[in-house]
Amino acid sequence: xxxxxxxxxxxxxxxxxxxxxxxxxxxxxxxxxxxxxxxxxxxxxxxxxxxxxxxxxxxxxxxxxxxxxxxxxxxxxxxxxxxxxxxxxxxxxxxxxxxxxxxxxxxxxxxxxxxxxxxxxxxxxxxxxxxxxxxxxxxxxxxxxxxxxxxxxxxxxxxxxxxxxxxxxxxxxxxxxxxxxxxxxxxxxxxxxxxxxxxxxxxxxxxxxxxxxxxxxxxxxxxxxxxxxxxxxxxxxxxxxxxxxxxxxxxxxxxxxxxxxxxxxxxxxxxxxxxxxxxxxxxxxxxxxxxxxxxxxxxxxxxxxxxxxxxxxxxxxxxxxxxxxxxxxxxxxxxxxxxxxxxxxxxxxxxxxxxxxxxxxxxxxxxxxxxxxxxxxxxxxxxxxxxxxxxxxxxxxxxxxxxxxxxxxxxxxxxxxxxxxxxxxxxxxxxxxxxxxxxx
Amino acid sequence: xxxxxxxxxxxxxxxxxxxxxxxxxxxxxxxxxxxxxxxxxxxxxxxxxxxxxxxxxxxxxxxxxxxxxxxxxxxxxxxxxxxxxxxxxxxxxxxxxxxxxxxxxxxxxxxxxxxxxxxxxxxxxxxxxxxxxxxxxxxxxxxxxxxxxxxxxxxxxxxxxxxxxxxxxxxxxxxxxxxxxxxxxxxxxxxxxxxxxxxxxxxxxxxxxxxxxxxxxxxxxxxxxxxxxxxxxxxxxxxxxxxxxxxxxxxxxxxxxxxxxxxxxxxxxxxxxxxxxxxxxxxxxxxxxxxxxxxxxxxxxxxxxxxxxxxxxxxxxxxxxxxxxxxxxxxxxxxxxxxxxxxxxxxxxxxxxxxxxxxxxxxxxxxxxxxxxxxxxxxxxxxxxxxxxx
Ligand SMILES: Cc1ncc(C[n+]2csc(CCOP(=O)(O)OP(=O)(O)O)c2C)c(N)n1
Ligand code: SF4
Numbered sequence: 001x002x003x004x005x006x007x008x009x010x011x012x013x014x015x016x017x018x019x020x021x022x023x024x025x026x027x028x029x030x031x032x033x034x035x036x037x038x039x040x041x042x043x044x045x046x047x048x049x050x051x052x053x054x055x056x057x058x059x060x061x062x063x064x065x066x067x068x069x070x071x072x073x074x075x076x077x078x079x080x081x082x083x084x085x086x087x088x089x090x091x092x093x094x095x096x097x098x099x100x101x102x103x104x105x106x107x108x109x110x111x112x113x114x115x116x117x118x119x120x121x122x123x124x125x126x127x128x129x130x131x132x133x134x135x136x137x138x139x140x141x142x143x144x145x146x147x148x149x150x151x152x153x154x155x156x157x158x159x160x161x162x163x164x165x166x167x168x169x170x171x172x173x174x175x176x177x178x179x180x181x182x183x184x185x186x187x188x189x190x191x192x193x194x195x196x197x198x199x200x201x202x203x204x205x206x207x208x209x210x211x212x213x214x215x216x217x218x219x220x221x222x223x224x225x226x227x228x229x230x231x232x233x234x235x236x237x238x239x240x241x242x243x244x245x246x247x248x249x250x251x252x253x254x255x256x257x258x259x260x261x262x263x264x265x266x267x268x269x270x271x272x273x274x275x276x277x278x279x280x281x282x283x284x285x286x287x288x289x290x291x292x293x294x295x296x297x298x299x300x301x302x303x304x305x306x307x308x309x310x311x312x313x314x315x316x317x318x319x320x321x322x323x324x325x326x327x328x329x330x331x332x333x334x335x336x337x338x339x340x341x342x343x344x345x346x347x348x349x350x351x352x353x354x355x356x357x358x359x360x361x362x363x364x365x366x367x368x369x370x371x372x373x374x375x376x377x378x379x380x381x382x383x384x385x386x387x388x389x390x391x392x393x394x395x396x397x398x399x400x401x402x403x404x405x406x407x408x409x410x411x412x413x414x415x416x417x418x419x420x421x422x423x424x425x426x427x428x429x430x431x432x433x434x435x436x437x438x439x440x
Numbered sequence: 441x442x443x444x445x446x447x448x449x450x451x452x453x454x455x456x457x458x459x460x461x462x463x464x465x466x467x468x469x470x471x472x473x474x475x476x477x478x479x480x481x482x483x484x485x486x487x488x489x490x491x492x493x494x495x496x497x498x499x500x501x502x503x504x505x506x507x508x509x510x511x512x513x514x515x516x517x518x519x520x521x522x523x524x525x526x527x528x529x530x531x532x533x534x535x536x537x538x539x540x541x542x543x544x545x546x547x548x549x550x551x552x553x554x555x556x557x558x559x560x561x562x563x564x565x566x567x568x569x570x571x572x573x574x575x576x577x578x579x580x581x582x583x584x585x586x587x588x589x590x591x592x593x594x595x596x597x598x599x600x601x602x603x604x605x606x607x608x609x610x611x612x613x614x615x616x617x618x619x620x621x622x623x624x625x626x627x628x629x630x631x632x633x634x635x636x637x638x639x640x641x642x643x644x645x646x647x648x649x650x651x652x653x654x655x656x657x658x659x660x661x662x663x664x665x666x667x668x669x670x671x672x673x674x675x676x677x678x679x680x681x682x683x684x685x686x687x688x689x690x691x692x693x694x695x696x697x698x699x700x701x702x703x704x705x706x707x708x709x710x711x712x713x714x715x716x717x718x719x720x721x722x723x724x725x726x727x728x729x730x731x732x733x734x735x736x737x738x739x740x741x742x743x744x745x746x747x748x749x750x751x752x753x754x755x756x757x758x759x760x761x762x763x764x765x766x767x768x769x770x771x772x773x774x775x776x777x778x779x780x781x782x783x784x785x786x787x788x789x790x791x792x793x794x795x796x797x798x799x800x801x802x803x804x805x806x807x808x809x810x811x812x813x814x815x816x817x818x819x820x821x822x823x824x825x826x827x828x829x830x
Pocket of ligand 1: 047127130135
C-alpha cells in the first residue's frame with residue numbers, strides 16, 4: 001500500500017462549504033484510483049484560494065506559481081520531461097477562473113502543443129482571495145464586489161475556447177457530479193493536454209450576494225449556454241511524440257561552414273573602412289560578405305554591420321565593412337575610406353545618416369551612373385554597375401571595381417570567395433563583373 | 441572557472457576564420473555550456489539567437505529541446521519549468537520582451553531556479569527602435585526585482601565574448617541557482633566578425649549541486665546563507681516543494697517568521713558572497729595615469745580605441761572594460777581608479793545608467809559621463825569629451 005496522496009485529516013484552508021474542498025477531494029480520489037507513483041505527479045498551483053492547496057499534498061511534488069502562469073510552468077515541466085527525460089511526469093494544474101483568464105494564452109498554447117498537462121479550472125465565477133471581485137467567468141446579473149448592480153458582461157466559455165484550441169480532452173463538470181472523480185482521473189490518464197472546468201461555489205462571497213446553492217449550479221450553466229460533461233476526448237500525438245519523430249528526419253549534421261585560412265597576401269597594410277549602399281533584396285549584404293570572406297582569405301580581420309529599415313525586404317540596405325590587419329575595435333565608421341553607392345535608396349539613406357558629410361578628400365566614392373548625390377569633398381567616380389551587370393550584381397561589381405582600383409586585396413581572393421560560396425554562379429558572375437572591370 | 445582578467449585575444453594570422461555574429465555565438469556558447477532547453481519569441485535584434493537554438497539544440501550531439509513560445513511570458517516560464525525538471529535552460533529577448541519576463545524572472549529568483557536570459561538591447565522606451573542599438577536596459581535588467589536583489593549581469597563587447605560570457609552566465613546560474621542575464625546589444629549581437637570558432641574552448645558547466653538522497657529532502661535547506669540549497673528535480677524520487685511565496689526551509693508559506701526573513705537575506709547573500717569570483721574584466725593600467733576610461737558592451741570597443749589614440753599622443757590613460765556589470769566588480773573598479781583624478785564612463789544611453797550605479801565607489805573623483813543615443817558612441821566623441829573637460 002502506498003501512502004495516501006493527500007495529507008490525512010488536514011484542516012482545509014478554505015471557507016466552510018467552499019467548492020475548492022470538493023474538487024480537492026475528488027482530485028485526491030482520482031490519484032488514489034490511478035495509483036501513479038507520487039514522484040511522477042507534480043501538482044502545480046496557481047494564485048488565489050485555489051493556490052493554498054500545496055500543503056495538503058503528502059507525496060506528490062508541489063510547485064506553487066504566479067497568477068495565471070501555472071499552466072506555463074507545468075508545460076515547461078511536461079515538455080522537458082517528455083523530450084529530455086523519462087516521459088513519465090504528470091503535471092496537474094490547479095487554477096481558479098481568475099487565473100484561467102489572466103493566463104488564458106498558456107492554456108491555449110498548452111492545448112495546441114498537446115503538452116501532457118492536466119488543468120483543473122476551479123470556476124467559482126469570481127476572484128475569491130482578493131475579496132469577491134467579478135471575473136471573466138461571472139454570469140450575467142452576478143453580484144460581486146465590483147459589480148454591485150449585477151454583472152453586465154457575458155461570461156467566457158473556456159471549454160469552447162479550448163475545443164477551438166484543439167485540446168484533446170475537454171470537460172465541464174459540477175462539484176456535485178457523482179462522476180467528478182472519474183472524469184478527473186480520465187483527464188489525468190489522458191496522454192496529452194486535458195482541461196476539466198469545475199463549476200463550484202464561493203461561499204465566502206458568491207453565495208452571500210447571490211441566491212445561489214449547489215443545486216442551482218446546473219441552471220447557471222444552462223443560462224450561460226455551457227455544455228456539461230466530457231466535451232472532447234481524442235488521441236493525437238503529444239508534443240513530445242511529435243518532437244522525437246520529426247527530429248529523426250530533420251536532425252542535421254553540425255554546420256560545416258567554410259573557415260578561411262590565409263591563402264593570399266593582402267595588398268593593404270592599414271584598415272580599410274567601406275560603406276556599401278543599395279536597395280534591400282539586391283544582394284548588398286551578400287557582396288559585403290564576399291568581400292569579408294576574401295579579406296579573411298588574406299588573413300585580415302573583418303567586421304560587417306548591416307542596416308536596413310524596420311521592415312526587412314524593402315527600402316535601403318547598407319553594409320559597413322572593416323578590413324584590418326589589426327584586431328578591430330570600434331565597428332562604426334567615422335570617416336570612410338570608400339563609399340560604394342549602387343542605388344538611389346542607398347544614396348538617400350547615406351545622406352540622411354550624415355555618412356556622406358563625413359566623406360573626406362581621400363575617400364574613394366564609386367557610384368552608379370544615374371544616382372543623384374550631393375556635392376562631396378572628393379570627386380565621385382561613376383560606373384554603370386546596374387546596367388552593365390544587373391541590379392543584383394551591382395554591389396559586387398562595385399566591390400570588384402574598388403579592389404581593382406586599390407589593390408587592397410588581390411582579385412583572386414574575391415574570385416575564390418565567390419567560388420567557395422556560389423560555385424554554380426562563379427562563371428556567370430565573373431563574366432558579368434568582367435564587363436565593369438574592362439571599362440576602366 | 442573563467443573568472444579572468446584577460447580575454448585572451450589571439451593575433452595569430454593562421455586561424456581559419458569565419459564571419460559570425462555575436463548572437464550566433466551566444467547560441468553556440470549556450471550549447472557548449474550544456475544548455476538543453478530553449479524557448480523563444482521573435483524580436484529584433486535577438487531573433488537570431490532563437491533561430492540558431494532551433495537549429496542547434498535538436499542535433500543529436502546536443503540532445504536538446506527548442507520550441508516557439510506564444511509570448512515572452514511563456515518563453516521564460518517554460519524555461520523555468522524545464523529547469524525545475526533539472527535541465528539547463530535559456531531564452532533570449534530584447535527590451536519589450538524583457539518587460540514581460542520580469543514576473544517569471546522574480547519567480548526564478550525566489551524559487552532558486554537557474555535560468556539564463558540573453559537580453560539583446562535595442563533603443564527604447566517601449567518598442568523604440570527595433571534595428572537601433574542602445575545600452576539602455578542596464579538598470580532595467582538589474583533592478584527588475586521587488587527588493588532590488590542582485591541579478592548577475594554579464595555584458596559581452598564582441599562576438600568572442602558572447603560565447604565566453606554565455607558560458608559564464610550558465611556557470612554562475614547553475615552554481616548559485618539563480619537567474620542570470622547576458623546583456624548584449626544590437627551592435628554586439630548582429631555585427632558579423634571574423635572569428636576562429638574552432639579554437640573556442642567548450643567548457644561544459646557542471647550540474648548544480650544535487651541532494652544526496654539521504655534522509656528527507658528539505659527543498660530550501662541552505663546551511664550557510666552564502667550557498668544555494670541542494671537541488672532535486674521535480675519528477676525525481678525526492679518530493680520537491682517549490683514556491684514563489686515567502687517560505688521556510690520546507691517550502692511552507694510563512695508570513696514573516698525569522699526563518700523566512702533569513703531565507704530572503706540568503707537570496708542576496710549567496711550572490712554578494714561570490715561577487716569577487718564573478719568579476720570578469722579587462723584592466724590595462726598605466727602608471728601615473730590621471731584618467732581612467734571605463735566602459736562595457738559595444739561602447740567598450742570605442743573606449744579602447746580612444747585610449748589607444750590618446751596613448752599614441754603621449755597621454756597617460758588607464759582602461760577598464762567590465763564584462764561583469766553586476767554584482768559590481770568593486771575591487772577592480774577601485775583598483776583601476778586608484779590614483780586617478782578623473783573617471784570617464786562611456787555608455788550608449790541618455791544619462792549614464794551604469795555610471796550612476798558605480799558613482800558612490802569613486803567617491804571624490806571627478807566623473808565624466810560620455811553618453812548618447814541614436815548612434816554608436818565613437819572614439820572621437822570620447823576623446824572630444826575628455827578634451828573639453830581638461
Ligand atoms: C499578477 C497578479 N495580479 C493580481 C494578483 C492578486 N490576486 C491574488 S489572488 C487573486 C484572485 C484569484 O482568483 P481566482 O483565480 O478565481 O482564484 P480563487 O481565489 O477564486 O480561488 C488575485 C487577482 C496577483 N497575485 N498577481
Ligand atoms: S473566499 Fe471563496 S474561494 Fe476563497 S476560500 Fe472562501 S469560499 Fe473558497
